[in-house]
Amino acid sequence: xxxxxDPELAEHDVSWLAIRQPGVIRLLERExxxxxxxxxxxxxxxxxxxxxxxxxxxxxxxxxxxxxAGMAAVRGGRCDRAMVRSxxxxxxxxxxxxxxxxxxxxxxxxxxxxxxxxDASVRDLDDTLVA
Numbered sequence: 581x582x583x584x585x586d587p588e589l590a591e592h593d594v595s596w597l598a599i600r601q602p603g604v605i606r607l608l609e610r611e612x613x614x615x616x617x618x619x620x621x622x623x624x625x626x627x628x629x630x631x632x633x634x635x636x637x638x639x640x641x642x643x644x645x646x647x648x649a650g651m652a653a654v655r656g657g658r659c660d661r662a663m664v665r666s667x668x669x670x671x672x673x674x675x676x677x678x679x680x681x682x683x684x685x686x687x688x689x690x691x692x693x694x695x696x697x698x699d700a701s702v703r704d705l706d707d708t709l710v711a
Contacts, residue, residue: 593628650692
């Protein structure tokens with residue numbers, strides 16, 4: 581299993597993710613668990629980049645319904661190719677070797693998280709515009 585580039589920052593990001601986004605942790609476990617843990621670790625690193633880091637998404641919480649809808653959308657081919665290329669580039673930059681199937685799984689999960697974030701953000705914006 582690979583180590584994050586900055587262990588102290590990684591510990592904070594992973595803790596934040598586990599507390600604020602338990603549905604994401606469950607999705608990562610369900611979709612990326614393997615005996616060596618490499619795909620899960622890669623997914624965790626990228627999920628922290630998407631949801632945590634220096635600009636966390638505030639009060640946005642992704643529940644299992646939002647994440648399932650994101651997975652369905654991505655698996656249904658409704659995902660921007662440029663976004664997928666960007667995710668795959670980030671996977672390639674990680675200090676880890678994943679099989680093609682693991683890379684596909686990680687890319688799918690991360691794309692579905694991004695889809696869920698965008699979908700929830702649009703719904704929140706619509707609620708704000710109507711109110």
